[in-house]
Amino acid sequence: MTDTALDTGARAHTPSGSVRDFIELLKPRVMSLVVFSGVAGMVVAPGELHPVLALTAILCIAVASGAAGAVNMWYDRDIDAVMARTAARPIPEGRVDPDEALAFGVVLSIAPVMLMGLALNWTAAAILALASAFYIFVYTIWLKRRTPQNIVIGGAAGAFPPVIGWAAVTGDVSVGSLLLFALIFFWTPPHFWALALYRKIDYARAGVPMLPVVAGERATKVQMLVYTLLLLPIAVGPYFVGIGGPVYLAGSIVLGLLFVLCAVRVLRDETQKSAKQMFTFSLLYLFLLFALMIGERLAG
Amino acid sequence: MDENRTPATVPDAEAARRLRSKNLAVLAALVAFVALVYVVAMVRMSGG
Numbered sequence: 001m002t003d004t005a006l007d008t009g010a011r012a013h014t015p016s017g018s019v020r021d022f023i024e025l026l027k028p029r030v031m032s033l034v035v036f037s038g039v040a041g042m043v044v045a046p047g048e049l050h051p052v053l054a055l056t057a058i059l060c061i062a063v064a065s066g067a068a069g070a071v072n073m074w075y076d077r078d079i080d081a082v083m084a085r086t087a088a089r090p091i092p093e094g095r096v097d098p099d100e101a102l103a104f105g106v107v108l109s110i111a112p113v114m115l116m117g118l119a120l121n122w123t124a125a126a127i128l129a130l131a132s133a134f135y136i137f138v139y140t141i142w143l144k145r146r147t148p149q150n151i152v153i154g155g156a157a158g159a160f161p162p163v164i165g166w167a168a169v170t171g172d173v174s175v176g177s178l179l180l181f182a183l184i185f186f187w188t189p190p191h192f193w194a195l196a197l198y199r200k201i202d203y204a205r206a207g208v209p210m211l212p213v214v215a216g217e218r219a220t221k222v223q224m225l226v227y228t229l230l231l232l233p234i235a236v237g238p239y240f241v242g243i244g245g246p247v248y249l250a251g252s253i254v255l256g257l258l259f260v261l262c263a264v265r266v267l268r269d270e271t272q273k274s275a276k277q278m279f280t281f282s283l284l285y286l287f288l289l290f291a292l293m294i295g296e297r298l299a300g
Numbered sequence: 301m302d303e304n305r306t307p308a309t310v311p312d313a314e315a316a317r318r319l320r321s322k323n324l325a326v327l328a329a330l331v332a333f334v335a336l337v338y339v340v341a342m343v344r345m346s347g348g
Binding site: 016017018019022050052053056059111115118119 | 315318319321322325333336337339340343344
């Protein structure tokens with residue numbers, strides 16, 4: 001190292017980020033829905049879990065989800081910089097060094113899997129590892145920039161949390177947990193395509209082949225309607241395997257019909273207003289479905 | 301993309317403050333992790 005380099009290093013530093021920046025790397029808002037669906041899986045699973053072990057499982061799911069988000073931000077830093085929605089993230093804004101973000105994400109991806117295996121069981125740990133690997137390698141690195149089906153296949157990553165929560169309690173994967181997986185899996189495309197409809201220019205500029213960019217708005221809206229229709233019978237499925245009761249059954253039908261109605265409005269609307277409303281409703285839809293499951297189980 | 305960016309620089313005092321905050325956060329996380337592993341071990345050994 002030269003004297004000049006030493007001098008420069010002594011007076012100024014490249015940013016290494018604040019604690020808040022690193023928390024932002026964990027995508028806290030995404031994490032909250034992941035945790036909520038994981039908790040739902042734990043609550044509705046047959047069996048009991050010591051409160052300390054239950055909290056440990058929730059913590060593992062939360063940290064692993066955040067870590068996958070950090071690695072995603074590291075890999076996508078180039079396209080994040082050109083999209084209005086993501087340009088203010090810590091890496092594109094230069095607040096966190098990319099290498100630090102990667103190291104942070106990798107370390108936090110491994111620790112929860114080990115803890116889940118040692119504290120709960122290795123089935124839950126294996127599914128947790130699979131979910132992280134799927135999100136990073138299959139969705140982020142392989143599919144996202146290559147195919148308009150990116151969020152259809154990649155949506156599986158977001159569908160794992162209730163399966164992990166269920167497995168933490170029972171140590172296995174069963175029809176009930178697979179139904180919860182299917183619920184999120186079929187919810188993901190209309191949710192993300194609603195967003196992609198009003199962020200189409202952003203995605204096109206970044207070169208991400210989201211369906212509205214590649215196939216056009218009409219084809220996307222038709223597919224969104226198809227997925228909401230497919231979701232109707234899937235969402236009532238938990239009732240028939242004993243996960244939800246009559247309140248859940250009624251709620252899932254009403255919410256499902258409202259989701260279909262949203263898709264119909266999007267199909268008829270030439271502006272982006274309905275798509276924005278559908279995106280917001282999709283979050284409420286999933287939150288309420290899991291809340292009904294949890295509420296009915298705790299009340300019963 | 302980010303390779304072409306010139307990273308913003310921050311003054312010494314600000315960098316030191318951030319580093320101290322991060323060190324404390326890492327310390328807190330490690331202590332919490334050790335405590336959690338201890339409690340989990342106790343629960344598991346008691347048959348929980």
